[in-house]
Amino acid sequence: MHSDHVPGDTPEERARMRALMKATRMPPNEVGVPVPGPLVLARTADAAVLLGALRVFSTGVQLALQTRTRQNLPPREIGPGGARFPGLRGTEVMLGVEFSDGRRASNLGGPRGFLPTAASGAVSLVRAGGSASGRTADSTFYLTPLPPDGPLTLVVAAPDLDIPEHRTELDATALRQAAGRVEVLWVEPEPVEPGEPPVFGVPEPPAGGWFDRHRR
Numbered sequence: 001m002h003s004d005h006v007p008g009d010t011p012e013e014r015a016r017m018r019a020l021m022k023a024t025r026m027p028p029n030e031v032g033v034p035v036p037g038p039l040v041l042a043r044t045a046d047a048a049v050l051l052g053a054l055r056v057f058s059t060g061v062q063l064a065l066q067t068r069t070r071q072n073l074p075p076r077e078i079g080p081g082g083a084r085f086p087g088l089r090g091t092e093v094m095l096g097v098e099f100s101d102g103r104r105a106s107n108l109g110g111p112r113g114f115l116p117t118a119a120s121g122a123v124s125l126v127r128a129g130g131s132a133s134g135r136t137a138d139s140t141f142y143l144t145p146l147p148p149d150g151p152l153t154l155v156v157a158a159p160d161l162d163i164p165e166h167r168t169e170l171d172a173t174a175l176r177q178a179a180g181r182v183e184v185l186w187v188e189p190e191p192v193e194p195g196e197p198p199v200f201g202v203p204e205p206p207a208g209g210w211f212d213r214h215r216r
Helices: 011-024 172-179 210-215
Strands: 033-035 039-043 047-051 054-056 061-069 076-078 083-085 094-098 104-106 124-132 136-144 151-158 163-171
Touching: 033 172, 039 151, 039 163, 047 151, 047 163, 054 172, 061 151, 094 124, 104 124, 151 172, 163 172
Parallel strands: none
Antiparallel strands: 033 054, 039 047, 047 061, 054 061, 061 136, 076 083, 094 104, 094 151, 124 136, 151 163
C-alpha cells in the first residue's frame, strides 16, 4: 500500500483523478521498449518536424516530437509576469493520431468534460514534457491505449512555420508486438487515502562514502 497525493477534496474526486492519471500516464513500474526513429514527418526549406524514437508500454506509446528551424525564433512572453523563454514562438506543432478503427485524438484536447479511462477505450494524447531553445523544440506525448493492429496515422501541422497538414502511417502491429517485451519491475500497490503531505529535504548520505566526503 502507498499514499499518493492527488488533487481532490473528497475520496470520490481523488479516485476520479487517479483513474485519469492511470489512463493517461506512462506506467512507473514498467521499462518501455524502444522502437527506432527518427522519422521526418514534415519539412520545408526552413523548418522540419521529426518523430524521435517511440517507447512502447503495456498501456500505450510514448511519442517524441521534435521541431527544428533554420533560423532562431523570437522569444515568447509567457505568464502575467512577462517571463520570456527563447525559441518557443512558432514551435507549436499540432499533433493528431488516428487508429485503424477510426478512433482519434490530438494535442488540441478533447471534448469539454471528457475523461478517458482504461475501460472506455477512448484515445488520449497527453503532453508529458518538453524543452526549447533558439532553433529547437522537443515535446513528448503519451498515447493511450495501445493502437489496434493496422495503420496508426500521425497528422502534424505547424501554421506558424508554414507547414501544412502532413499524414504519416506507422505499423501499429509492430508496436503491439513490442508491448509484449515490456519488462514489469514490480506490481503496483493499491493507493490509500493520504495522511500528512510528505516532507522533502536533502537525504543523509551513507557515512564514509563518496557523497559524505564530497559534502565535507
